[in-house]
Amino acid sequence: MSSSLGRIAAIGRTTFTELARLRVFYVLVLFALVLIISSSFLARISLQQELQVTKDIALGAINFFLSMLAIVATAQLLPRDLEDRVIYSVLAKPVRRFEYMLGKFFGVLGLLVISLVAMSILCLAVIHLREEAAVRETMQQLSQSPSDELDHALVAVHQAGANRDLILALLLTLTKAAVLVSLTLCVSSFATSNIFTISAMAMVYLVGHLESIARDYWLHQRAAGWLARTFLAVVAFFFPDLQAFNLSDQIIAASSLSNLMLLKLLGLGAIYIVGYIVIAIAIFSQREL
């Protein structure tokens, strides 16, 4: 068991090193950081209103770049190893194919965690600065008002600023990215090229955000015709509900995510990740090298 973990860790570390030394990684993270900073300049409305918009755009930027990084980084792993024949020297060692796949998964996940931490620190810093400025402005505006009005206004400012739900949103963004990694590995396990995997995952990404609608239509038999119903069934059965990990509606509505719902969402993420990786391993185990 420990030697199996050792092999997975070795492949994971090598995968992480491979990706971290790619220039595209730095470019992507830099773009995300620029977008997070510029989000605070985009909103030229009042400071209190800016907070909500800044948070939304920063979260959107992190979500987009982390998802893109997950797909692009994972898509090129298997084809590169196959093309360069590195896979022969790895699998000629006492390495099981599932260990190889798990190592790849954890390598990419490590990269995503580090990217998320970097982007989150900046995002929280920008929001914190905006929140402080909004508090100062509110206190100035309501200096003559009764204290309960001022308190009420300050509560609204803090609700719009960095809070528990923002941290949870970032955690769920990472969960969504991990789901995308596992699904990309799954597609990659039978795909013959990098381009095919990326194109397929772009489609999966779009459809995944509409999966809940497709599932609803299929469950309540709202579609007419067997072709439409079959299509909806395929989407409901195999595509992940990516919209579930999007907390922006929750944050906008300032309705806090309960601990139970958080556990359910993390559980959903775990089911997707385990399911897609098991399928990926099953397919890859039968692949002729």
Add this chain to the structure above:
Amino acid sequence: MKPVLALIFILLAFVPLKLKMEAACDRIAPGSLSIGLREQIGQSAFIAVLGGFRSVIADLLFIDAYSAWERTDWTYLLLRLRQATELQPRAILFWEMAGWHMAWNAGTAALEDDSKSPAARRRLQHDYLELGKDFLVRGIAHNPEKPQLYEALARLYRDKFHDHARAAENFEKASRLPGHASYDERFSAYELSYCEGREREAYDRLRTLYQRGEKERLPRLLNQLRAMEERLKIPANERIP
């Protein structure tokens, strides 16, 4: 054949578990999109909306609406506010600002438009007031648990429609929701006191607030209570000191 069987088995285990867990995680549905939205916001923005960036696109549309306000382009402002609220109906800020822009800014601009006749100006202002009200009413329909929109609607009725009964009603609704402003009950009582035939009801409410202590005994409340005491001819021994 064996690997195919293994794959089928995996899928048979995975799919039901997936569907069950997804159902358990269903929360707020973002709402459907109108057919015309794609033409209005363009293909790229529409794809971004489908790709899970609905909220971000709504923010950008809202920022664009702000620019339209600065240019006093009321038609474009209205279009952008409609799009922003359609994309993100859970954003209280959007509905509140939409109501304010239409009723206060666009309405006032219409009233001061010298290029039109006085009658035309009043009609246009009334149209904008109705648009403002419509935004707030639809916002409340999407967010019935939020007091802010009831408060905004109450202010609209009070300041623009001069409909004290409806203003009182909406301040009262707001006061029953968590996170409401501390003045909601007081304002509801004040508005009620301007309604013909509801003076006693208004007095009882003001009295109840007075009895809560110093926190509520603000100058306006005291003045209003005394005025009601006069109007209703309340016996001296029952009046406030």
Add this chain to the structure above:
Amino acid sequence: MTEPAIHVSDVTKVFATPFRRRRIVALQHLNLEIAPGEIYGLLGPNGSGKSTTLKIILGLIEPTRGSVRIFGRDHSAVGVRRDIGFLPENAYFHKFLTGAETLRFHAKLSGLSGRETKSRIAELLATVGLARAGDARLSTYSKGMLQRIGLAQALIHHPKILVLDEPTAAIDPAGSRDIQNLIVSLKERGTTILLSSHLLTQVQEVCDRVGILHRGKLLREGHLEDLLAIENQTEFIVENATPDFLDGLEQQIASTNARVVRRKPQTSLEQFFLKVTETSDE
């Protein structure tokens, strides 16, 4: 009786192309046995099935029919690969790693401990002549250096069997000679070696037995001296003989039924090259 190191039994491999348009028969009823401690050369033209044979032995692909056993165990068992070291043809490794990092990676995959890994890396880098290049990234290595690091990773875990696919490809004659010497020393330590190469002279020098594959079939197999013996020809290589002695020898041969096929004072190009370069180094 000792278990053979590698036992390939009636292996057939058919590759199906997409949409089942065509079937490619890569190997047909292949039977092969390699004894422990033997150096076996697998020869054949391009497309004969050599690489397929090696991949099947390594468990990288499964045969369509037949079986392969490594020291009596099924080839697809992962544990079997602890006993095998493999140098692929045109070995590619992670270019972003250094030589030492590559060996460390493969040591971890083979289950070596930290301490053992450290000593083994130093030892192997010296053995393959890359002691000074261990900290450079593989992207800066020449083809020959990549081949050497490939050999090092194949040896990192003291394998009982070494499978070498074109081990001296892209290596200069001096380096080639070093690798040959290394192969022989490994054999002396009891390592079984399966070698696939196009360089027939080298195969001739190191291998005990060879097999010749062609279009997926093993055409001939056996000990070199048996395969190469030409019944009615014998070769002598004579040193320091005077011209008179050689003339006398030729006359004596002519007086019998035998005849001299060739008389030529000559060395091989390889030996000449080595002599010149070694002299130049001195």
